[in-house]
Amino acid sequence: MKNDFAPEPYRIKMVEPLRRTTREERLVLLKEAGYNIFGLKSEDVYIDMLTDSGTGAMSDRQWSALMQGDEAYAGSRSFYKLETVVKEITGYEHFLPAHQGRGAEQVALPYFVKKKGMYFISNMHFDTTRAHVELAGGRAVDCVDEVCFDTERYHPFKGNFDLERLETLILEHGKENIAGIIVTLTNNSAGGQPVSLENQRGVREICDRYDLPYIIDGARYAENAYFIKMREEGYAEKELSAIAKEQFALGDLFLMSAKKDGLVNIGGLIAIKDDEDLFRYCRTRLVPLEGFPTYGGMSGRDMEALAVGLKEGLDFEYQRHRTDQARYLGESLRAAGVPIQYPPGGHAVFVDCKRIAPHIPYDRFPAQAVVNALYVEAAVRGVEIGSFLLGRDPDTGENLESPMEFMRLTIPRRTYTYAHLDHVAEGVKKVHENRDALRGYTFEYEPPVLRHFTARLRPL
Ligand SMILES: *Cc1c(COP(=O)(O)O)cnc(C)c1O
Numbered sequence: 538m539k540n541d542f543a544p545e546p547y548r549i550k551m552v553e554p555l556r557r558t559t560r561e562e563r564l565v566l567l568k569e570a571g572y573n574i575f576g577l578k579s580e581d582v583y584i585d586m587l588t589d590s591g592t593g594a595m596s597d598r599q600w601s602a603l604m605q606g607d608e609a610y611a612g613s614r615s616f617y618k619l620e621t622v623v624k625e626i627t628g629y630e631h632f633l634p635a636h637q638g639r640g641a642e643q644v645a646l647p648y649f650v651k652k653k654g655m656y657f658i659s660n661m662h663f664d665t666t667r668a669h670v671e672l673a674g675g676r677a678v679d680c681v682d683e684v685c686f687d688t689e690r691y692h693p694f695k696g697n698f699d700l701e702r703l704e705t706l707i708l709e710h711g712k713e714n715i716a717g718i719i720v721t722l723t724n725n726s727a728g729g730q731p732v733s734l735e736n737q738r739g740v741r742e743i744c745d746r747y748d749l750p751y752i753i754d755g756a757r758y759a760e761n762a763y764f765i766k767m768r769e770e771g772y773a774e775k776e777l778s779a780i781a782k783e784q785f786a787l788g789d790l791f792l793m794s795a796k797k798d799g800l801v802n803i804g805g806l807i808a809i810k811d812d813e814d815l816f817r818y819c820r821t822r823l824v825p826l827e828g829f830p831t832y833g834g835m836s837g838r839d840m841e842a843l844a845v846g847l848k849e850g851l852d853f854e855y856q857r858h859r860t861d862q863a864r865y866l867g868e869s870l871r872a873a874g875v876p877i878q879y880p881p882g883g884h885a886v887f888v889d890c891k892r893i894a895p896h897i898p899y900d901r902f903p904a905q906a907v908v909n910a911l912y913v914e915a916a917v918r919g920v921e922i923g924s925f926l927l928g929r930d931p932d933t934g935e936n937l938e939s940p941m942e943f944m945r946l947t948i949p950r951r952t953y954t955y956a957h958l959d960h961v962a963e964g965v966k967k968v969h970e971n972r973d974a975l976r977g978y979t980f981e982y983e984p985p986v987l988r989h990f991t992a993r994l995r996p997l
Pocket residue numbers: 590637638639640663665666721722725754755756757793794795796797804805
């Protein structure tokens with residue numbers, strides 16, 4: 538089976554030993570963590586698939602670049618190196634660093650909210666993006682193509698906008714009430730699903746028609762470019778960097794969590810095509826929120842590592858292996874009858890827990906039950922992306938029902954081997970076999986915002 542999948546395009550130069558635990562130990566550890574895997578210590582986890590954010594391995598070139606970090610407050614040489622790479626990749630005129638993606642969001646997004654209650658429309662808002670839209674006084678509306686909710690059905694671009702609905706939403710609310718369109722590449726919340734260039738061009742046309750800003754939330758823009766090369770007609774022969782440029786050419790503003798396709802452990806970017814006013818606004822806000830414009834919350838050495846990592850993220854062999862890892866895990870699970878969001882996206886496999894545990898109602902968190910069972914079974918840490926994460930309606934206080942109840946198994950970059958993924962698949966298969974025994978959860982402690990991070994639960 539492995540023969541269909543790209544072998545590692547690197548060799549391992551340094552190792553981090555992992556600790557194994559027993560099932561009995563894990564039962565106690567999970568209880569102590571309030572049945573919330575965010576409360577576990579990472580050393581009590583064998584394979585950590587909580588997130589691909591800042592959890593990847595840097596290359597030897599990145600590690601050696603660190604030594605060249607210029608830690609000057611103003612005018613750091615490392616800033617100019619990074620700026621050159623960002624401008625080359627994006628084709629944009631302006632660049633500002635930020636400490637991570639949400640820092641970039643906090644700096645830039647309020648610019649577009651000219652009055653309270655204006656709408657951002659996205660294929661799907663990532664959770665921090667939604668939070669910053671709301672903190673800025675805006676409202677977040679998702680407008681993804683419905684095919685994305687049909688987990689069984691193959692579609693090459695399940696992150697696409699529903700363009701018809703996008704236009705309807707603009708007309709319904711009035712274009713003067715739309716703050717901007719946010720194109721999330723890839724669509725993280727729906728399974729790391731890509732957006733086609735044809736669809737992106739459609740969004741641009743609508744932005745032009747109604748004179749709206751086009752914002753790229755592009756943490757995984759390079760993975761998206763890879764899928765375009767492999768799946769969209771006319772792109773097979775193009776370099777990933779050329780496809781990426783085509784994506785950027787459609788946008789006005791690019792916000793990035795560099796902890797993803799930047800291949801670094803911390804960092805973020807703001808790049809602006811040519812809007813001088815927006816650039817000055819961001820530069821002014823950057824100073825109190827993130828730092829002086831030539832470091833923006835990053836150290837010189839981090840900027841050096843990012844300048845190298847951004848280029849490595851656009852390497853075809855790297856992307857082929859990375860996405861093949863997700864495909865490999867996805868195929869292993871599907872072959873065993875485990876329902877997943879199909880096809881798998883770039884950075885993760887999303888296991889469809891609504892179908893694994895239909896006997897657990899949404900407000901008893903079926904995906905959380907699967908996540909916890911997997912930890913006990915195999916010392917693998919996945920994460921719930923469903924109604925537990927979604928939270929409550931701010932007006933009524935009712936638990937919101939997520940359209941999908943997923944366990945996300947996220948693959949850190951250049952970190953685990955196919956053998957590790959076999960271990961994960963075996964664990965999930967066991968949980969799936971014993972699915973009738975899964976039980977839901979209720980709250981012992983529920984924080985008022987972003988509850989999933991620090992909530993404590995009790996099994997029913
Ligand atoms: C990770 C991510 C963010 C937030 O970035 P952080 O670096 O975690 O602050 C925003 N948007 C998308 C699509 C992301 O994946």
